[in-house]
Amino acid sequence: MRLPKLSKLELQIMEALWSGGPLAIREIQETFPQKGRPAYTTVQTMVYRLEIKKALRRMRKIGNAHIFEPLISRDAAQRRLVDDFLGMFGGRMQPVMAQLIEAGNLTSKDVADAEKLLRDLSKSKKEP
Amino acid sequence: MRLPKLSKLELQIMEALWSGGPLAIREIQETFPQKGRPAYTTVQTMVYRLEIKKALRRMRKIGNAHIFEPLISRDAAQRRLVDDFLGMFGGRMQPVMAQLIEAGNLTSKDVADAEKLLRDLSKSKKEP
DNA sequence: TAGCATCTATTACAGTTGTAGGTGGAACGG
DNA sequence: CCGTTCCACCTACAACTGTAATAGATGCTA
Numbered sequence: 001m002r003l004p005k006l007s008k009l010e011l012q013i014m015e016a017l018w019s020g021g022p023l024a025i026r027e028i029q030e031t032f033p034q035k036g037r038p039a040y041t042t043v044q045t046m047v048y049r050l051e052i053k054k055a056l057r058r059m060r061k062i063g064n065a066h067i068f069e070p071l072i073s074r075d076a077a078q079r080r081l082v083d084d085f086l087g088m089f090g091g092r093m094q095p096v097m098a099q100l101i102e103a104g105n106l107t108s109k110d111v112a113d114a115e116k117l118l119r120d121l122s123k124s125k126k127e128p
Numbered sequence: 129m130r131l132p133k134l135s136k137l138e139l140q141i142m143e144a145l146w147s148g149g150p151l152a153i154r155e156i157q158e159t160f161p162q163k164g165r166p167a168y169t170t171v172q173t174m175v176y177r178l179e180i181k182k183a184l185r186r187m188r189k190i191g192n193a194h195i196f197e198p199l200i201s202r203d204a205a206q207r208r209l210v211d212d213f214l215g216m217f218g219g220r221m222q223p224v225m226a227q228l229i230e231a232g233n234l235t236s237k238d239v240a241d242a243e244k245l246l247r248d249l250s251k252s253k254k255e256p
Numbered sequence: 257t258a259g260c261a262t263c264t265a266t267t268a269c270a271g272t273t274g275t276a277g278g279t280g281g282a283a284c285g286g
Numbered sequence: 287c288c289g290t291t292c293c294a295c296c297t298a299c300a301a302c303t304g305t306a307a308t309a310g311a312t313g314c315t316a
Contacts (some may be wrong), residue, residue, distance in 0.1 A: 066263085114239050
């Protein structure tokens, strides 16, 4: 898999690495809120699985602890996530947007930002 | 579970019921494109599981075949889907929108529709 | 250097999802 | 009535996900 599918927990672990630089397992674990924080070995298992999926790798060692770094970018992972998500709606955007708005998840600012981004994109296509 | 989590295949089955009215298992199966159509018993298994999840129910019988109808609305199911999806992004809309747009999944029409919907919603809140 | 703390590595297990085979009974066509 | 077809039901199973325990290695501290 060039772009492995990541589960929610796996995503959270990757997020720690994306935003916190190379980390040891203990450090990753501690990025979770105390309340409901998974056990050290749970994080460990997930990290090992992410390693098998080639989503991250052991970068170096400090003491006897391995330090991990991401191998896939946040953007790539999120792209994959969005694609899968759209697949669930048969690729039709309309119900997705409607749902986002009705659920109150989408504010006018979000829409304005989207508009601007769209404009910028189409501009850069026309005038490269 | 008031709003059970539905997987992709389960969604597709519900979709058949939502858009095609009450159906028998064979009919549901035949809504899948020939290419890659799941086996009859595969659909059957999923339908039974959806029954357990109270997402659908046996409505009546024709011959010896059961006819199923949805118990949860498309809207409710999609809402749940969207919520879970946002959960993966930590609830932050911005990267989601950016991803949708950059992937070219979001057209200006989609954004325009979104705008209109937003306007309509805020209006109906102000003037109920 | 002895011991405690910390990691690594291995193993286990339950729930969900997708996939489907087998067995037996019901219905329909002649 | 009899065979063929279709369906219901049960069972199985592998991959993936979340959860964690256990055992053994290693390193730091007194």
